[in-house]
C-alpha cells in the first residue's frame with residue numbers, strides 16, 4: 201500500500217523489516233521480502249511518488265529532473281582535479297531513487313569485476329557464475345519501440361524475458377549508426393564490434409541495452425513497486441519520509457542493536473530544516489539502509505556509526521567507531537567531447553527549440569514512437585589504455601575496461617552552455633576504473649544539510665592520464681574514414697586542446713560526473729578490521745542493521761552501476777530470506 205503522509209500509516213502495524221530509501225537497492229528488497237504475505241515490510245522514501253512525473257517517464261528527458269524537487273540538489277566540494285571547480289551532483293529523490301532519473305544504460309559489468317568482488321569479500325556467492333541467476337531475475341528483455349529486427353545487435357541466449365526491469369535496444373535510428381559499425385571494422389584492433397557487452401566481456405563498441413520498456417523508462421519504481429506489488433497488504437511504502445537517524449535499541453550479545461528509525465515529513469528542500477515532529481518506528485527483525493552512497497553514509501554518521509574524530513567534533517556520541525564509514529567515495533569522471541556535424545537529423549533540433557520538443561512529446565504521447573523513446577546515448581564502447589606508466593592496474597583484469605566512450609546524436613554537456621543553433625555529435629569519455637578515492641563527511645548535525653561530498657574527481661595523475669588517453673582515442677575515431685563527410689570539426693574548446701598542457705586544461709575545465717558515486721560503506725570479509733559491512737551487507741559489530749545499495753560495493757564497477765546494484769538487491773534479499781527462514 202502506498203501512503204503519502206505519516207499519519208495515514210495504520211497505527212497498530214509493526215514491521216519485520218524497515219527499508220530506508222526506494223532506489224535500485226531498496227525497491228528490490230521491498231518487493232522480494234514482501235512476496236511472502238507473512239513478512240511485513242515498511243519502505244521509507246524521502247521523495248514523492250514517481251507516478252505522472254513526465255520527465256521520469258519519457259526516456260529522452262531525464263535532464264529536466266536535475267535541480268528540481270525530484271533531485272537532492274547536491275554540490276561537491278571544490279575538486280582539485282577539476283581546477284578547483286565544484287560541480288552539481290544530482291541524485292534521484294522520488295520512488296525509484298536514481299533509477300527514476302538516470303540515463304538508463306544497463307550494464308552487468310565484466311565477469312572479472314564480479315570475481316573480484318568475490319575475492320575482496322571472501323564470499324564466492326558474489327562471483328560472476330553465482331550471480332547469473334540474480335541477473336536473470338532482474339532482467340526482462342523486451343522488443344524495441346520500433347519493433348526492428350535485432351539480429352546482430354545482442355545475443356538473446358544471454359538474456360531473460362521474464363525478470364522485473366524491462367530492458368531494450370534503441371527504438372529510433374540515428375544517422376550515424378552505420379558509421380559506428382563501420383568504425384568497428386576500420387579500427388577493429390582498438391574498437392572491435394562487441395555483439396553483447398553484457399556477456400561478461402565488455403571491450404569494444406556495441407549497441408546499448410537500456411532500462412526502457414520499449415518507449416518508457418523502466419525503473420526500480422515501475423518494476424519492483426508496480427501496482428500489483430503496491431497492492432500487497434504486508435508492504436507499506438511511505439513517501440515524503442526523510443530519515444533523520446537510526447536509534448540504538450539495546451545490545452545483542454555485546455553488539456549495539458539498531459532497530460529503530462527516526463524520520464520526519466520531508467516537506468523541506470535540502471539545506472532547510474524541518475519543524476515537523478520526529479517519528480520513530482521499529483523493526484522486529486532488521487533495518488535495511490538503501491539510501492545510496494551519499495544518503496547511507498550520512499545517516500550512519502548521524503546515528504553515531506562512523507569515525508569517532510569526525511563525530512566528536514560535531515558533538516555526536518560515537519556508538520561504533522568505524523573510520524571506513526564515508527571513506528572511499530569513488531565515482532566515474534566524465535567529459536563531453538563535442539563535434540560539429542554535417543546533418544540536420546540530430547536532437548539539437550528539439551533541444552534548441554521549445555516548440556519542436558512539444559511536438560515530439562505529442563508524437564510520443566500519441567504513437568509511443570519517435571526520437572524521445574530512447575535515452576540520449578546511442579552506442580557505448582569500452583577500452584583499455586595500451587600501456588600504463590603508473591604501475592598498478594586499477595581494473596579487475598585484462599578484459600575489463602579502463603574507460604568508456606558514449607556516442608550521442610547531439611550537443612550533450614553539463615559544463616558548456618547549449619548554443620542557439622547548429623548540429624552536433626558528442627563522444628563522451630568516462631574513466632571507469634579510477635584510482636582516486638574521496639569521502640562523504642558531515643557538514644553539520646542537521647539531517648537536512650547536505651554532507652561534504654568530495655568524490656576527488658581526476659584526483660590522481662593516473663586518472664588524468666586515463667582521461668587524456670580516452671580523449672586521444674576518440675580523436676582518432678573522429679579522424680577515421682568512417683566519419684568522412686559527417687564530422688566537420690571539433691567544437692571550440694576541444695579544438696583548442698592542441699598541446700598536452702592545453703588538453704589537460706580542457707579536461708580540468710570541462711569534466712563532470714557520470715553520476716555513479718559508490719563504495720562509502722564497503723563490504724569486506726567477515727572478521728576484517730576494515731570495511732563497513734560483512735559480505736552479506738550486515739553492518740560489522742552492529743546488530744539488526746544491514747546495507748544494500750551502491751555504498752557497499754568494495755570497488756566501483758567499471759560499468760554503469762544500476763544493474764550491479766539491482767543484482768546486489770536480488771542476492772541481498774535472498775540472503776535475508778535465508779537468514780530468517782522466509783520462503
Ligand SMILES: Cc1cc2nc3c(=O)[nH]c(=O)nc-3n(C[C@H](O)[C@H](O)[C@H](O)COP(=O)(O)OP(=O)(O)OC[C@H]3O[C@@H](n4cnc5c(N)ncnc54)[C@H](O)[C@@H]3O)c2cc1C
Pocket residue numbers: 220221222223224225226244245246247290291292293294295296297298299301302303304305306307441442443444490491492493495496499714715716717748749750751759760761762763765
Ligand atoms: C543523472 C543520473 C544518471 C545516471 N545514469 C545511469 C545510467 O545510465 N546507467 C546506470 O547504470 N546508472 C546510472 N546512474 C546511477 C544509478 O542510477 C545509481 O548508481 C543507482 O540508482 C544507485 O542505487 P542506490 O540504491 O544506491 O541509490 P538510489 O537509486 O539513488 O536510491 C537511494 C534512495 O534513497 C532515498 N534516500 C536518500 N536519503 C534518504 C533519507 N535520509 N531518508 C529517506 N530516503 C532517502 C533517495 O531519495 C533515493 O530514492 C545515474 C544516476 C544519475 C543521478
